Amino acid sequence: MAPCALSAQDKGKTAIPLDHFYVTPRHGSSIIRKALHNFHFGAYIGYGNTFFKNQLNGFGVYQAPGKLPELFTATSSNRYTNWVNNVGIDSSASGGFNVANPGTASLGFKGKALNIPLAGTVHYEYNRYRLGVGYSYELMSISTLHPTVLAEKIGNMTPSNPTGFVRKYWGMLGVSFYRWNDYLFTGDLQVGSYKLKTNYNAAQVTTSTFVNLGVTVERNLSEYFKIFARPSYEIKSYKLAIPQSGKSIPYQQNAFYLQVGFSYSIPELPRCFLKDCHAQINHAHGNKEYRSRMHPIYKKQNPGYGENDPVLIKYKGKNKRKINPY
Numbered sequence: 001m002a003p004c005a006l007s008a009q010d011k012g013k014t015a016i017p018l019d020h021f022y023v024t025p026r027h028g029s030s031i032i033r034k035a036l037h038n039f040h041f042g043a044y045i046g047y048g049n050t051f052f053k054n055q056l057n058g059f060g061v062y063q064a065p066g067k068l069p070e071l072f073t074a075t076s077s078n079r080y081t082n083w084v085n086n087v088g089i090d091s092s093a094s095g096g097f098n099v100a101n102p103g104t105a106s107l108g109f110k111g112k113a114l115n116i117p118l119a120g121t122v123h124y125e126y127n128r129y130r131l132g133v134g135y136s137y138e139l140m141s142i143s144t145l146h147p148t149v150l151a152e153k154i155g156n157m158t159p160s161n162p163t164g165f166v167r168k169y170w171g172m173l174g175v176s177f178y179r180w181n182d183y184l185f186t187g188d189l190q191v192g193s194y195k196l197k198t199n200y201n202a203a204q205v206t207t208s209t210f211v212n213l214g215v216t217v218e219r220n221l222s223e224y225f226k227i228f229a230r231p232s233y234e235i236k237s238y239k240l241a242i243p244q245s246g247k248s249i250p251y252q253q254n255a256f257y258l259q260v261g262f263s264y265s266i267p268e269l270p271r272c273f274l275k276d277c278h279a280q281i282n283h284a285h286g287n288k289e290y291r292s293r294m295h296p297i298y299k300k301q302n303p304g305y306g307e308n309d310p311v312l313i314k315y316k317g318k319n320k321r322k323i324n325p326y
Helices: 008-014 031-036 317-321
Strands: 039-054 060-063 070-072 079-081 088-090 097-100 109-126 129-142 163-180 183-197 205-207 209-220 225-235 237-242 247-265 283-285 288-290
Touching (some): 109 163, 209 247
Antiparallel strands (some): 225 247
């Protein structure tokens, strides 16, 4: 005789009460963690090459043998020294002569400077877009400036104090536009202010707003930790006021930079509180979710099943010598 089919009431009595095994709903990260997770904190160091160039409209060049070139104007008897970063007046009789009168066509100097920036940044990411701010303090060392005309008569110019620091503040806007394997490419624009410090006379210098265009190439080492390289080109300038003349010298200071650094975001889930927990994926204890204890911030983790690592933990580091590495 065939067994009788169970009624709906009997089915309800024999069903396994899964709610005894699983607590629902799970509680993940807090509202604060969810908000902070999209903020990325970064730091970088780099190398820069600044291209100095000026135009000496309204100035002439006075050259004494064996000395640095000095400037003069048609309306003043003063001769000006150190006219790159801290102008002085020379009233001595040095036995030199005027090699270029005011109004000489294309009269100017150009040269380079070495830059080493150290910076900190914070930005917010939403889908492909980024919005942030940054601060940097960089070493700048000015090399010799060479005349653009009459090089056979005019000597090179070297500032008396060529090495100093530059401070910068900026806002940043970026858009990610391409991914190649593990590398993400983001175009970004930085706009801000800068100040020439220590080796510049602040009372004589007026700086412009600077604009920096670059491409950030990032690689994720983990969900929270990235390393990056950023080549960029920067446009900026300053004017150096010449005392007792009513004139100023405009300087272009465009620069190329290559920066390397890292960024870190606060994890969305708290770290598992059990020291003996070896779960390699995001998991729950009770009704609360945690991230794995097994992966440091610099190690990539597959969100589905944990670390995709061909070498077991028991074969690594100090665990090689343990009887029971787990």
